[in-house]
Amino acid sequence: MACNSSGCESGGCYGREKDNGCKVVDVKETVRLCVKCKSNEPMTFGDGGSDDGRFCAECFRSNVYGKFRLAVTSHAMITPSDNVLVAFSGGSSSRVALQFVHELQVKALKNYEASRDRSLPVFGVGVAFVDESAAYPSLSGGMSDAIAWVRSTVLSLSPPEKDLHVVPIESVFGSDSVEARDRLVKLLDSVSDETGKEDLLLHLKMLSLQKVASENGYNRLVVGSCTSRLASHVLTATVKGRGYSLSADIQHVDARWKVPIVLPLRDCVWQEITRLCHLDGLKTVELARHPQSGINDLVSSFVALLQEENPSRECTIVRTAAKLTPFYFNKIPETDDSCVPMATQRRLKKFNLKYDGSMTTEAFCPICNGPLNGSDSSEDESDALYDACCSSCRFQILPQEPSSLDHFGSLLPHHMISQVKHHQKFDSQTYLREKIKDCLLLDDEEAV
């Protein structure tokens, strides 16, 4: 019950099974065997996790990998003709994502070499690392070491060879690195809310990943967000009044971006990921980040507390949010059906996700790229930027002084500003469309 639907499939969240599992162990205390293969000795992690001592190393590993693979295949995340970019921060989740994508690629290569006609190409993999030292000066010291470490990690994952793109976060402001840095610092300084500043950085980071992906011919961006991370996101979004756009953020696929984002680890919990890193000796680098503060931090500690009280809580939270209606862009756009294997098409049907078909009416906040709700529209504002933003960004990112809005807008990356202009155009278009709706032929009629 705790984890069904599209969430944690094959026994990811053991919390609810704990009672049964424990009873079995109690009865035959003498020999403890892996609950899956019933032959090997189960591992004990000693980290207090609920599934401690249930699986042997092999079964544990294949269970986590299985969830990854199911997510990839059932949502058509990676197909043979794709060129995927893995966002790698150096942390555990993205390390595991990188590892799994690599393993998938190795398997695809083997199949390719073994097949007679060699009809299915092997998908390409690249890695992107965002250098945030311009935003967090405290990172500058360790950054060159970290980059060297990332480089050697990526190098160790070949063949097949993978390109590494090290992207300075300020690159979204332009190619002149000094000027870009300066603008980034000024922009961040003008955001007074700590949480708003953190969130703005996340948006900028996504923007820089998108930039490097589209400039280098990638058509997928793999992000390692796991269940635990998404559970926190569900609550932070709720607390920030982003209930409308929330369902867009927690799906397996998010194709509102130019390069669609996929979350293959969406159904794995943090504990599994760290255990896997430990088990497989996957090294991670924890950059001394700016400590989180404000709302995001408060939510993280709240989720940690809940998780401690009930180990399946994170799954339940994500499961709740997964019941919200996704958006039309929460699936891989069907441009080239031929590349999606039949099995995947069948699976997609099986999951039968309910999408909102009203794709013509969605407008996005230029800052966070969240779909806008009717309740976000401001009444009598004259500022285009303020008008175009969602209520959450208005509150925590935009300056409260209306007179500073112009200056703030001038600091934003060009990409965001062009969104504002797009928004205006969009607005007038929908307005026009509304007005002449009755005179227009319906789309269906046109098609006939």
Place this chain on the structure above:
Amino acid sequence: MQLTLEFGGGLELLCDSEKIHKVNVDLPNGVEELTMKDLLSWVRTNVIKERPEMFIKGDTVRPGVLVLVNDCDWELSGQLETTIEDKDVIVFISTLHGG
């Protein structure tokens, strides 16, 4: 100095179910003015009899506890920095109780 402390919203249960406490607080050594910060630690030691965690969190009151100094929200008078004078009335009310 003479102060009147009032506990409400269930907080009185932490101090012998007495709602109103007339107390005499001495200034800590070497200090010229009593602040709420000083008073809170005094209350914690001298008035609260059980479960102090229901009253204090960190160095201030637990979130959800309202503080009024002479019927004025302490958020207006500088919270922990509010200075207390003789004959002041300080009210603590928990909002964590049922409705």
Place this chain on the structure above:
Amino acid sequence: MERGEAKSKKAGGPPRLCCICNEKRPVLKRPKTLQQICRECFYEVFEEEIHQAIVNNGLFKSGERVAIGASGGKDSTVLAYVLSELNRRHSYGLDLFLLSIDEGITGYRDDSLETVKRNELQYGLPLQILSYKDLYGWTMDDIVKMIGLKNNCTFCGVFRRQALDRGAALLKVDKLVTGHNADDIAETVLLNILRGDIARLSRCTSITTGEDGPIPRCKPFKYTYEKEIVIYPFAVSNPHHTYAYFKKLDYFSTECIYSPNAYRGFAREFIKDLERLRPRAILDIIKSGEDFRIATTTKMPEQGTCERCGYISSQKWCKACVLLDGLNRGLPKMGIGRARGGGVNGGDHKKETKAGSTVKTLETKQCGSLDF
């Protein structure tokens, strides 16, 4: 407080003035707007906002009979007071009643009922008390004796909901109002997310619920911060006020002694932590709750009536009858079903609290007081 006026030096610098009237010394920082306002203006905006919530959402029609669910706690006490004031002031034309449920919890409900009885006299509103004992033949004390502290809140919640409806029917009222405030609703949104209850998540932010049932319920305090409800009684000391003698509204504040789940307490505390960091977050959570994209097909199952008692029910028997049947047959586990997965019952309470004892905890909001 007259003394307070003289002490404006406290904040240092020139004394600030109320953001609204720009005349008097502020006594309160409003969580909703961060405005610093004086006693008189607070009193005014507090009541005016509730009036606006009532008018804008069309909560009442003239001539309606309205029952106020009165527990003796702060929310329902302030609600009873404010509603009778507004009814008079704006000529709503409502017949107001107080409706209390006596769960039969010694040392908790008997004391709070005394408060409600005083309120009856103070506001001149007719009071109806219904007891679990009369309705179901069991008091909560009896039930806890039988089933212990596990799941007792399930009984209490189910019984109370029905008891309120029955009381409302007895009073022949058109509507039932409850004192749920913005903090409560934000907490409910979070709890419904935490336990994966999408159907309740879709309903819990509505200001009026149960319009398809026998008696609609509404929450005039939906946008009212708990902080202001608690402070309000201190503000009601305005000399030209009808209840001038009424320095402090008389309400009862103790927790239910059979107090419940750990994670409800966590959620409560989380809301308070949030409010300290960003007061607006409470309203933002409610906004999220209203904006969630929930397919209309996730609605509740079709309502019929219980074959046994005639109460609305989607099953053959209503939940209360199922629970009651279990109790009467000595099988209290019946009907609890898949009660709370994964041990969310706080283990600690069990040790401390004995049935019928008068141990009081203020850990969490009274269980079952929330109408999910």
